[in-house]
Amino acid sequence: MSTRWSEKLRRNGFGWGLVMPSLLFLCMFTYYPMFKSVWLSFYEKNLAVRNPVFVGFDNYKALMQDPIFIEVFRNNIWFAIGTVPVSIALAFVMALFADKAIRGKGLIRIAFFYPNMIPMIAAASIWLFLYMPQFGLFAQFASWIIGNEVHLLGNPNTVLGSLIVMTVWKEAGYFMIFYLAGMQQIPKDLYETASVDGIGAWEQQWRITLPLTMPTTLFVTVIAITNAFKWVDHLWMMTKGGPDHASSLLLYYIYETTFKFNDQGMAAAMTVLMIILLLIISCLQFAGWERKIHYQ
């Protein structure tokens, strides 16, 4: 009995020893802050209340009635709807192109991928310039279409759209890499057989490439949706969430609430909601969707 126990311990101990370093860091930087946020979200802690007071679910209730939080949340949904499908579709097309191109293959891939190599902050400053009224390229283009001068980032109706365009530009190249890898996994003889059977190029993409890259699509979708809730640097650089919260996203509002308003209880409550949301999105990959997808 005791020998079995000690052997079990030895074997488990070995395993634990191996995962220990990562576990330690996970605990320090992921689990501990997460539980601390949950705990803090039940307290009122801000500039007016120096010693935290237990308030139960009051912070959550207040959030549901906070018009700014609701607006920011809605912005974020629109941001996800605007960025996710378009950047994925674009990535797919770009990958097709980069996969099939015979001449200048490397150049095309680099051209498509380079937005991803630029740090978000740098990309944001470039786009800030492009959107600048009077001399920004896109600003001029927009003024030309509309007929009079527009300030794309200073107008609540255009600001979110402008940020979506930039994000798509930034994200599509990254997702292209996954698609490219996925497409190169597809056996070439499938296309040959299809060609022999007289199936056109378009139908080949529809019947072969699209279904066989579905696992990539799923993976990329999950990443894209979570990213839509995680981007924050560009806001800080370009709009500070303005004008009047029109471009503010969840994470930026959390940052503002914590550091600008010092309202830690409320910020913790928002963080918890965000964690739950991201967990749900990540679970999509493991639940239902998996079964509908064709793996080779």
Place this chain on the structure above:
Amino acid sequence: MLKLDSRLVLIVLAITFVFAGCGQENRNQTSASKVNSGVGNATTPVSAAPDQAAKEPVEISFYYPVNVGGPLTKVIDSMADSFMEKNPNIKVKPVYTGNYGDNTVKIQAGVQAKQPPDVAVMMSTELYSMLDMEAIIPLDDFIAKDADFNRDDFYPAFVEDTQAGGHTYSVPFQRSTIILYYNKDMFKDAGLDPNQPPANWDELVDVAQKLNRDGHTGLEIPGNDDSYWMFQMFARQNASDPKQSIMGEDGKKANFNTPENVEALQFWLDLSHKYKAMPEGVIDWGATPTDFIEGKTAMMMHTSGNLTNVKSNAKFDFGVAFSPANKQFGSPTGGGNLYIFKDTSPEKQAAAWEFVKYLTAPEQAALFSSSSGYVGVRKSAYDTEAMKTYTEGFPQALVARDQLQYAFRELSTHNHGKVSSALTNQIQSALAGKIDAAGALKAAQEEADRALAPFNK
């Protein structure tokens, strides 16, 4: 085999603990080395011991932001260096922390981690937040004990926001007011007298309209960052009571929604929407000076802190003037004061005070003002030789100082972040044409009242 396994486990565990304990161990080591050096002192002749102790310098950290163009970090570093030369027993570590916003975030994080900087430049408006966080110490004792620190020498408009509840909590340092910059060449081109800048609102509209030609705009007033600052200026200029303010004395009340304030905001909106003297929408704070320097706008209203930036980069003759008056002249003061923090040792606080005194001494204030464009914070700074030579060659530098007689305290309340964003966001909304002036101020007032309610219990 089994033995090897368990040894492996031990190795892995040991590595883990070494890594985990790293930070801790380092700290232990430094404290151990301190103890060692103490022991070393004890073994040397007794007479040497106090000397040795006196030589150990006090080290203080100094956080500061830079919010305007130009190489100000160099100026501040050199001021710290010259201070250390004169005070070998104090070692200052200047830390550049970005703009005012980042600076505040870093300091707050430090305060919450119980590791604040020893001394820092922070917005004058953070006073109540810092008090609510119990982060700073009052300076009354230092000031009372120091005969050579003459508080009356500081401009009263700057001293106003260093005080709360009868105590002084900071010393003015990097201070500014809003001034009107104008391009004299463009004035000439438009047939205007380059020595006659607009002095009141009507003239401003008139001049800006005339200047709105040749592919550049007449005027730019930034509205995205801290738009409440500009609004405060318009509000005071439109106030029939000379002391009318958009906040209460004790930082517990907001007076945003008054008929005069609505008029003031309406004028700002009219500049672009009605008079077409300014581009529509929300104009960027950082882009405005660039636009002015590059000749994209003929006039701008901006902080006097940009004076040196404009001076060294503009390739045309430019003038500066008071912000045009309506019922009266007026501009809020802006910028940062020096604060000394709690949760550090009394020795460090005393050293920090020495540094604060040094930074705001007349010669240093003159140096800082002439290399930045910020206003010299005390009267005697303008009597120094350096400042006299500087202002003789560049009389524009005196405008911001002269405007101080009409200057007043920047919006500073409890829960300042929430109260000021309430106002800023509504102003942005109005500038973007989403809401009218009256609606914006009504909404801002309601939100500010909510944010201030806990402090009025």
